[in-house]
Amino acid sequence: MNLTLKVWRQQNPSDKGGFKEYKLSGISADMSFLEMLDVLNEDLSEKGEDPVHFDHDCREGICGMCSLYINGQPHGPTQTTTCQLHMRSFKDGDTITIEPWRANAFPIVKDLVVDRGSFDRIIQSGGYVSVNTGGVPDANEIPIPKIIADEAFDSATCIGCGACVAACKNASAMLFVSAKVSQLALLPQGKVEKRERAEKMVAQMDEEGFGACTNTGACSAECPKEIDLSNIARMNREYFAASLSTEKS
Amino acid sequence: MKLDSKIPNGPLAEKWTNHKFNVKLVNPANKRKYNIIVVGTGLAGASAAASLAELGYNVQAFCFQDSPRRAHSIAAQGGINAAKNYQNDGDSVFRLFYDTIKGGDYRSREANVYRLAQVSVNIIDQCVAQGVPFAREYGGLLANRSFGGAQVSRTFYARGQTGQQLLLGAYSALSRQVANGKVKLYPRTEMMDVVTIDGKAKGIVTRNLITGAVESHSGDAVLLCTGGYGNVFFLSTNAMGSNVTAAWRAHKKGAYFSNPCYTQIHPTCIPVSGDHQSKLTLMSESLRNDGRVWVPKTVEMAEKLRKKEIAPKDIKDEDRDYYLETKYPSFGNLVPRDVASRNAKYVCDDGRGVNETGEAVFLDFRDAILRDGEDAVRGKYGNLFDMYEKITGENPYKTPMKIYPAVHYTMGGLWVDYNLMTNVSGLYALGEANFSDHGANRLGASALMQGLADGYFVIPYTIGDYLAKHPNEKISVDHPEFKKCEEEVKAKIQNLLSINGSKTVDHFHKKLGKIMWNYCGMARNAAGLTKAKEMIKELKKEFWADVKVLGTGEELNLSLEKAHRVADFLELGELMVVDALHREESCGGHFREEHQTPEGEALRDDEKFAYVAAWEYAGDGKEEILNKEDLVFENVKLTQRSYK
Numbered sequence: 001m002n003l004t005l006k007v008w009r010q011q012n013p014s015d016k017g018g019f020k021e022y023k024l025s026g027i028s029a030d031m032s033f034l035e036m037l038d039v040l041n042e043d044l045s046e047k048g049e050d051p052v053h054f055d056h057d058c059r060e061g062i063c064g065m066c067s068l069y070i071n072g073q074p075h076g077p078t079q080t081t082t083c084q085l086h087m088r089s090f091k092d093g094d095t096i097t098i099e100p101w102r103a104n105a106f107p108i109v110k111d112l113v114v115d116r117g118s119f120d121r122i123i124q125s126g127g128y129v130s131v132n133t134g135g136v137p138d139a140n141e142i143p144i145p146k147i148i149a150d151e152a153f154d155s156a157t158c159i160g161c162g163a164c165v166a167a168c169k170n171a172s173a174m175l176f177v178s179a180k181v182s183q184l185a186l187l188p189q190g191k192v193e194k195r196e197r198a199e200k201m202v203a204q205m206d207e208e209g210f211g212a213c214t215n216t217g218a219c220s221a222e223c224p225k226e227i228d229l230s231n232i233a234r235m236n237r238e239y240f241a242a243s244l245s246t247e248k249s
Numbered sequence: 250m251k252l253d254s255k256i257p258n259g260p261l262a263e264k265w266t267n268h269k270f271n272v273k274l275v276n277p278a279n280k281r282k283y284n285i286i287v288v289g290t291g292l293a294g295a296s297a298a299a300s301l302a303e304l305g306y307n308v309q310a311f312c313f314q315d316s317p318r319r320a321h322s323i324a325a326q327g328g329i330n331a332a333k334n335y336q337n338d339g340d341s342v343f344r345l346f347y348d349t350i351k352g353g354d355y356r357s358r359e360a361n362v363y364r365l366a367q368v369s370v371n372i373i374d375q376c377v378a379q380g381v382p383f384a385r386e387y388g389g390l391l392a393n394r395s396f397g398g399a400q401v402s403r404t405f406y407a408r409g410q411t412g413q414q415l416l417l418g419a420y421s422a423l424s425r426q427v428a429n430g431k432v433k434l435y436p437r438t439e440m441m442d443v444v445t446i447d448g449k450a451k452g453i454v455t456r457n458l459i460t461g462a463v464e465s466h467s468g469d470a471v472l473l474c475t476g477g478y479g480n481v482f483f484l485s486t487n488a489m490g491s492n493v494t495a496a497w498r499a500h501k502k503g504a505y506f507s508n509p510c511y512t513q514i515h516p517t518c519i520p521v522s523g524d525h526q527s528k529l530t531l532m533s534e535s536l537r538n539d540g541r542v543w544v545p546k547t548v549e550m551a552e553k554l555r556k557k558e559i560a561p562k563d564i565k566d567e568d569r570d571y572y573l574e575t576k577y578p579s580f581g582n583l584v585p586r587d588v589a590s591r592n593a594k595y596v597c598d599d600g601r602g603v604n605e606t607g608e609a610v611f612l613d614f615r616d617a618i619l620r621d622g623e624d625a626v627r628g629k630y631g632n633l634f635d636m637y638e639k640i641t642g643e644n645p646y647k648t649p650m651k652i653y654p655a656v657h658y659t660m661g662g663l664w665v666d667y668n669l670m671t672n673v674s675g676l677y678a679l680g681e682a683n684f685s686d687h688g689a690n691r692l693g694a695s696a697l698m699q700g701l702a703d704g705y706f707v708i709p710y711t712i713g714d715y716l717a718k719h720p721n722e723k724i725s726v727d728h729p730e731f732k733k734c735e736e737e738v739k740a741k742i743q744n745l746l747s748i749n750g751s752k753t754v755d756h757f758h759k760k761l762g763k764i765m766w767n768y769c770g771m772a773r774n775a776a777g778l779t780k781a782k783e784m785i786k787e788l789k790k791e792f793w794a795d796v797k798v799l800g801t802g803e804e805l806n807l808s809l810e811k812a813h814r815v816a817d818f819l820e821l822g823e824l825m826v827v828d829a830l831h832r833e834e835s836c837g838g839h840f841r842e843e844h845q846t847p848e849g850e851a852l853r854d855d856e857k858f859a860y861v862a863a864w865e866y867a868g869d870g871k872e873e874i875l876n877k878e879d880l881v882f883e884n885v886k887l888t889q890r891s892y893k
Contacts, residue, residue: 012804030522032640038527038755045753045808050800053807055315057488059528061636062413063319084639109459110805117436120316124428128421129380133300133705134371136378140335143389153382153407156414160318189380 001027001092005040007052008099009111017108019097029088033076034059034066036087053111059083061224064159067166068112069099074163074222081161081224101162103171105209118208119160119176125204126197127180129189148186155183157225164219164227170211175219177201178235179227185238195242202239252505252863252878255666256360261884262342265364268667269710273717280305282721285712286453286468288440288495290317292412292419292697293680294474296704299422302431304709309466310423311435311455313490313810318420321476321488322700325412326533326633328396328404329376329697331369336393340401342366347885348399349695352585353660353688354837354853355887356508356861358880360667361685368706369698373405375705379418383407395583396535396693404694409533409633415697419704435466439810440495441738443471443502443676446730449719450676454734456742458810461803463738465726469716470675472708473499474700477659477681479512481818481825482770483762485656486518486531492814493821496663496682504671505863505876507684508661509821510829513691513838514771515657516589519640520609529655530640532612532633534693537582539617539626540650542589543569544610548600555605561613561649572596580892587690587838587851588892590654594771595849597653604651613649654771658696660687660838661828664863664878668711669703672863675715679703684861689837742802745812750795754811757792761785761815761822769822769829774842778830782823789819824864824873831875834858846889855887 002025010017024043027036034056041051057065061084070076076085090096098112106114144152156179164175181198184190190197213232220229257268275283283306287298290312298310312320332345345366350357373391377383383405384392396404407414426432437458444452444465452467478493479485500506517537519530545551546568553559572592574581582589593610596602603609618626623646627634634645641651663671663678665685670677680700687695725731768781792815800806835844835851836858844852861878 028523028525030642031525032527035525035527039525042753042755045797045799048797048799051807053805057314057319057490058321058324059489060324060486060530061639062410063314063321063323063488065314065319078639080639084636086640086642088642113805116315120318120424120427120434120436123318123421124424126428128425129378130425131375131378131422132303133296133375133422133709136374139333139373139377139383140390142377144385145389146385146387149382149385149389152380153414156382156407156417157410159413160316183382184380187380187382189378 001029001087001090003027003090004095006095006097009052010108012110013108027087029086031087032059032083033070033085033087034083053113055113056083062159064161067101067114067161069101069166071097074101074166075224079222079224079226081159101166103165103210105171105173106162106165116162118210119162121208122173122177122201122204123180126200129184130193142188144188152183152186154228155179155186155231158227159225161224163222163224165210167218167222168211169216169218170214172213172219173205173210174213174232174235175223175227177205178231181235181238182231185234194238195245198235198238199242250672250865250876252664252672252876253666254358254878255668256358257667261359261363264360265367272710272714275713275717277305281307283307283716284309284468286466286471287311287474288453288472289320289474289476289682290420290423291320291322291474291476291680292416292700293682293704294320294472295416295419295423296701297472297474297679297708298432299419299426300705300709301712302426302429308426308432309435309468310432311438311440313437313439313458315436317423317434317436318417320416321491322416322697323413324488325697326409326531327535328394328406328411328694329372329415330396330403330694331373331405331698332366332403333370333373335391336402338401340403344401345369345403349686349692350688350885351890352690352692354690354851354890355688355855355859355882356836356880357686357688359882359884364707365686365699365702368702371706372698372701376415376418379421381407381414381418394535394538399692406535409535409630412697415701419701441498442734443499444730444734445502445673446724446728449674451724452726452731454731454738456738459805461801461806463735465731465735467724467726467731469719469721470677470712472677472679473663473682474679474704475682477662478821479656479659481761481822482656482765483758484521484526484529484766486515486529489528492817494814494817496678497817497821499663499671499673499676501866502673503866504673504676505664505865506661506824507664507861507863508689508828509825509864510769510832510839511660511689511837512656513586513658513660514590514654516586516593516654517612517652518655519637520604520651520653521606530636531655531657532637532650532652534586536612536630536633539629540582540612540614541571541616542573542582542610542612543571544596544601544603546570551601551603554603555607561611570596570601577892584892585690585692587840590771591840593654609651609653611649612652614645615649618646658691660684660689660691664861668714669708670711670715675719677708677712679708689839742809745796745798745809745816746802748793748796748798750797752795753797754808754815757788757796758811758815758818760788761819764788765822765825769826772840772842773829775830778826782826782830785819785823785826789823792816792819827873828862828864832858832862851890
């Protein structure tokens with residue numbers, strides 16, 4: 001198929017940046033979206049032009065490194081990661097607009113590459129169970145009802161890609177933060193610190209400059225791992241419980 | 250150099266316990282005086298960095314990805330082994346040890362493997378305590394499944410995303426230590442060289458991938474946890490960024506590289522669909538628990554399938570060749586990876602491949618769905634089926650999956666002793682980056698186990714012994730050795746940028762990959778390997794004369810990053826071929842066509858080759874020197890591996 005790409009090019013964080021148009025031909029429907037960009041980059045490199053920089057690594061939909069805002073949707077038209085998006089989702093003659101994630105808390109590094117260090121800092125603020133290596137009980141001494149384990153698992157599948165932030169008109173990180181808060185609040189291992197954790201992670205999220213949540217649900221609708229909105233409700237409960245409680249966990 | 254594996258004396262079952270008692274300890278108050286550099290933040294790196302920081306050491310952790318959570322351990326699907334015997338089905342530490350030694354075709358060290366089996370049980374406890382949501386039974390206890398090549402159910406799993414959940418557990422422990430100020434993180438930073446002073450590793454030189462700055466970091470020990478080198482084949486299941494650069498540059502600084510030819514070709518990957526392909530996707534081998542592998546009995550029928558004149562469901566049972574079940578009645582579809590891969594190659598070479606390229610076999614869930622229902626199958630493999638459908642556009646609930654082997658894991662790596670230290674003092678290698686535990690073939694669900702064993706439960710003990718014997722001396726990064734190394738790295742960058750040739754980096758990488766796959770892949774022979782060696786030499790020359798690397802060194806520059814990695818792959822590729830050529834036997838993933846049993850199984854030569862090949866870099870353009878560490882087996886009897 002033949003395609004027209006409108007790609008955001010920006011040399012560095014201080015550059016103003018802008019769209020640049022490229023024509024591509026001979027794209028196969030079996031290619032992944034990123035393989036299509038590989039073809040573009042080989043073309044550009046052969047012509048001596050700087051290739052389009054974009055983040056990607058595992059290309060299996062699990063590392064969360066790939067991003068891209070494609071035709072106005074994070075990760076493009078299917079509910080998957082960009083690396084799992086295939087060209088059979090497009091048709092001959094299409095124009096495809098490719099932009100980076102847009103959020104103050106994700107500053108642009110170059111072209112389509114953004115800095116998601118804010119997500120790491122949120123996890124560092126409390127996204128863990130405080131146990132050291134060694135000296136823990138036998139794994140089967142902590143029975144967990146299957147239904148709870150499964151629910152925690154659903155929250156734990158977040159890949160930290162940032163699509164939720166990119167999808168949100170306020171660039172809120174509530175879905176990302178609530179998924180981790182929920183996973184650990186549901187499990188007995190994480191319950192001990194659940195209130196403190198919610199407080200700390202929300203505080204860090206605010207400090208990073210993410211926007212407020214207005215419950216539009218765009219985040220969950222675009223999440224490649226289908227993280228549910230109920231996570232946000234659970235986090236709000238934990239957060240309010242923490243602010244009302246005089247006991248510290 | 251005489252290789253000293255430092256295996257402790259005493260009976261196998263007591264070696265690790267005795268060793269832990271005999272190693273020197275670092276006083277708690279002194280730990281904070283030491284700086285430890287950890288390169289790579291996958292399972293091995295993240296678990297090591299977190300555990301060492303918890304003990305009180307200062308840790309600097311480096312990764313080339315934008316976050317430690319993206320390391321390629323995250324993509325491991327199937328599970329992690331542990332000798333818990335929760336299923337009461339006859340498992341034990343000794344059985345896990347025995348299976349791993351046998352699975353590795355008797356080319357690994359007994360003592361290391363036994364220790365691995367011992368600490369496996371602690372890993373599960375640790376991960377559960379961190380909040381890793383392993384699969385559970387209705388009673389609330391942990392679920393297990395059996396996994397490629399094992400006759401007991403000892404594999405713990407988290408749907409088809411076990412690697413993700415374990416890595417996020419290790420990443421959370423690491424993040425906690427970042428918050429505590431004990432770990433300093435350096436994301437988007439690539440290690441370019443190891444700095445040795447008076448024969449001891451004292452730091453590294455890195456390139457900041459965003460600014461291009463070449464910088465030095467000094468430490469009292471350096472841990473390379475940088476994964477495997479499967480991307481030497483260009484097409485593999487590794488992440489796009491996975492590379493050998495850190496290990497290779499350490500090798501050129503004196504660290505021996507062991508058994509580079511031991512590569513694992515995983516039997517269940519999505520077949521190649523065209524020349525544009527950038528990577529291959531693994532379908533977890535857990536699928537072989539319920540999926541049945543087959544091809545048509547006749548070439549004619551396979552041709553009809555390839556031309557799409559008939560569909561798989563049109564082929565009756567009596568016309569299907571369930572070749573693994575027929576050939577290996579006791580293990581059936583669960584034979585180890587090397588055996589399953591080779592047999593897929595045989596039936597495809599025979600003209601019975603089932604897709605357009607003729608390089609695919611079926612993995613069929615029809616019978617499992619009939620037996621257990623679609624929901625049960627979805628519960629076990631739902632995300633894998635979804636992934637398959639996204640990539641291929643076919644629904645595996647309705648039509649069988651097509652699979653073909655692909656490069657997946659590399660058993661070879663930096664030589665290490667029992668303490669995980671390379672032959673360079675103070676330089677360690679953990680996880681897939683070392684060679685020690687999987688011999689010539691790794692069993693399923695053992696990579697996660699080894700990465701976490703090394704990081705959580707081995708290095709915290711063994712590194713203390715080295716540090717306690719080497720009182721810390723702060724070495725400034727202004728030391729001439731650091732400066733010299735920085736200049737060399739800068740010169741190499743400048744060199745790559747100034748060639749300004751006519752071919753892209755990928756062009757060379759793809760060519761190298763084809764050579765490796767054709768001559769050093771699933772089956773190897775002397776003529777092919779000899780030819781490959783010359784071809785790689787030529788390609789390397791061409792690379793350094795005609796590669797085109799755009800942009801500058803002072804910015805985010807993907808083609809420069811790749812150029813470094815491919816330059817190292819070109820050198821490693823040659824060593825792999827040399828190693829494969831010298832090893833005149835077949836063992837595990839290394840299959841020499843000249844050496845096979847009448848049934849076509851790998852034929853070892855224990856008289857001549859029961860050793861670890863440890864290659865020593867001799868200088869640019871010179872043949873590497875072979876050092877040998879003899880493998881001593883005191884607790885298992887070497888037998889011809891049989892899965893019949």
